[in-house]
Amino acid sequence: MKLVLTIAGRNILRHKGKSAVIGVILFTGAFLMTVGNGVISGMAAGIEKNIIGGFMGDLVLISDAQKSDNILLDMMGTAIEPVTSYKKIKEILAAQSYVRNFLPVGKNLAMVLDENSATPGFAYLIGVDFAEYRKMFPDNFAVIEGSYPARGERAVLFPDFARGEFYNFYNIWFVPEGGGVVKENLSKEALAAADTLPVSSSVVMLGMSSGINSTSDIRFPIRGIVRYRALNKIFGHFCLVDIESYRECLGYFTAADMAAQVPKEEKKLLGLEGADLDAMFGGEEMLVSGYKAAPRKIIAEKIAVKNSEDGVYNAVFIKLADGAAYKDAVARLNKALAEAGTGVHAITWNKASGPMGSMALIIKSALFLFVTLLFCVAVIIIVNTLTMSALERASEIGMMRAIGAHKTFIAGMFLGETAILSSLFGVGGILAGIAAVRVIPLLHITTANDMLQLLYGGNYFNPLLSLPGVALTVLQLLVVTIIAALYPMRVAGNITPLDAISRD
Amino acid sequence: MNIIEIKALRKDYALGNTIVPALRGVDLAVREGDFMSIIGPSGSGKTTLLNVIGCIDFATAGSVAVGGRDITSLSDRQITDIRLNKIGFIFQTFNLIPVLNIIENIEFPLLLMKKSAAEARKRADKLIEEVGLKEYAVHRPAELSGGQRQRVAIARALVTNPDIVLADEPTANLDSVTGASILELMRQMNEIEKTTFIFSTHDAAVLKYARRIVKIKDGLIEQDPVAA
DSSP states (O other): OHHHHHHHHHHHHHTHHHHHHHHHHHHHHHHHHHHHHHHHHHHHHHHIIIIIIIIIBSEEEEETTOOOSOOSOOTTOOOOOOBOOHHHHHHHHHTOTTEEEEEEEEEEEEEEEOTTOSSOEEEEEEEEOHHHHHHHSTTSEEEEEEOOOOTTOOOEEEEHHHHHHHHHHHSOEEOOTTOOOOGGGOOHHHHHTGGGOOEESEEEEEEEOOTTOOOOEEEEEEEEEEEESSOHHHHTTEEEEEHHHHHHHHTOOOHHHHHHTOOHHHHHHTTOTTOOTGGGTOOGGGSOTTOOOOOHHHHHHHHHHHTGGGSOBSEEEEEEOTTOOHHHHHHHHHHHHHHTTOSEEEEEHHHHTTHHHHHHHHHHHHHHHHHHHHHHHHHHHHHHHHHHHHHHTHHHHHHHHHTTOOHHHHHHHHHHHHHHHIIIIIHHHHHHHHHHHHHGGGGTOBOOOHHHHHHHTSSBOOOOOOHHHHHHHHHHHHHHHHHHHHHHHHHHHTOOHHHHHHTO | OEEEEEEEEEEEEEETTEEEEEEEEEEEEEETTOEEEEEOOTTSSHHHHHHHHTTSSOOSEEEEEETTEEOTTOOHHHHHHHHHHHEEEEOTTOOOOTTSOHHHHHHHHHHHTTOOHHHHHHHHHHHHHHTTOGGGTTSOGGGSOHHHHHHHHHHHHHTTOOSEEEEESTTTTSOHHHHHHHHHHHHHHHHHHOOEEEEEEOOGGGGGGOSEEEEEETTEEEEOTTTO
16 A cells, blocks of 8 residues: 555655646645535535524425415415414414424515505515514514504504615605604615605505405504514515404405404405494494493404414414424324315425525425536546556556566556545645634625525625535545546556557 | 476467468477576577467467466466466566666565565665675666666566566677676576576577577477477
8 A cells, every 4th residue: 555655655746737727626626526515514504593583584484375385475466365274273383393483474465555556566475473473483574663553452563675666666664653764774766765754654455366265455554574583585575464354355354353253255245344333323422421332343353362272264374393304394294184174285385485495496306506617617627647657557557567566566556646636635725615614604795696605695695514515525525536537547557568568 | 396387389370361370389398497508590489479379479289287287278367467466577688667766676576466565675685785786775777877777677576576487588688798798697596596498599609508498490399308
């Protein structure tokens, strides 16, 4: 072994030009592989942190009647089928050991109406119980203006990205109730017209649904303006609204409807839609002096808050316990849900997030393809260079064979040369790659491009290297070394002593 | 005792569709410790005969026994082992390993035999002294003259104590004085190490060193004092 490595090492120094070519390729390959793996790891970690941890969890329950799995970013705004059995679902989810947390949500598209404009804008609505939402996603956004709504409060949390878009569309700058214009949060366009900026602290939205439901236009008081900590240009299309207003907006049964036991469709049939039945029999003014009954509306809302889970949702976001496998969790959960006749089933987050989930997979695949291509190019160049080197040294190799060197010795010599070059330049490339992966996040490289944000795994380009990632690069380098050395080893091993003599 | 026995040896080369016979039925026996020269004009078949004896080339027909073992039907591994353990080579163009220094070149075959580094170095030291190049031990081949390189090749050929040393035109690339000194050295080594030497040449001046001269012409032995 020592002899093989001695000869291999000295041959590297003897053929400095060729060694440098192979070395540069190995260095570049190892560097790009390390950074590429870092980008893939960073993206995976970013997606996990930002989408799974901050937006929708690991799994999503949707109605069996739902045709498309893509419920999050359907660009056509197709209505999401309602889920009406949440109470039953809740019991099942609570009994699953691999489920860490879950949140029922309403999710659909709404038209944003403006009295001064005939053309409506659109916004995605996510209807939630604000308190439960905060428990599920405690730090996915910051309230940059206004405040977070109280439990059961009817309000909307408007994203600042959508606010900028709607300003460009309607020329209205949304601000929270009781709040004013905060100059540092103005978009470039709004800042240019800061002195005469038309503002509004509420927004009228009309739900877009399908089937038998009748949607309603609801005026939502704006409680706060939020900015997502990551992927703000993607998540910033979603307005968080209280679940009861959401249901009213989409024409679903609300919890108050359920409490009153008068289905909305029946009210409609009776022509009593929007009517206050109690008011027909008397108001507060009819009560005897000194006796104060709670207004009907307040009672209904209190019931609604208490029993908000009675109403309709569109999906349930689920976070799994650490270490739970998706495939197993989906199978077990779907079995339990089907047995209980809930009419819903579980899908993974990347199916539910449609193009966003697919794009992450496409970017990952593209990077993998890039690294594989890099391998192939590196292997081809190294194979050619080493094969040329073997043929140029045919006389020397043939002489070694003549005086008793076995084919394995000659092959070992070439493997040794490649291994030494890989060790020096490859490890150098890996170390440089590790340094680059560490330095890149410090540069706070940002992008305004939605897809690049996915690649970045967040608002900043944040490649991440784990020990398995480095081990993967070392393994890839090892594979390149062995594959690149195989053919030249074979060529060199097949050189005969006669070749040495006939070439003299 | 015969160290080499060749019977009815034929060697043909294919040149396109034409078969060119290089050896056309050679019978030869070489005694242990012989110092023998094979002479003949260019293209007579002397290099081919040496290559077949040295297990570098293969016979088309006939038998070749080295040290009593028929080498015509052995595997590559077995043939390589015979070259390593039984035969030493001296080439016309010296053929030293350029990246190894002189002492490393000499001990190289011993390291291939898996001898310990210390044992290999001890034997190489002895040989380098015998060929008079001790002061060049750590020099690279490129730093030596042709005659000095051929001395190194002789030391390397002898380092494994082979049964036979084969030298193909060992003085062809040397001036006459250096060539004579190389042949003198080979003869000394033949006497000291008792190794059988077979060398090819077409230089008449070389013949005075040989104890036995075999003449070959057109692939056939034309004159062999032993056979006669």
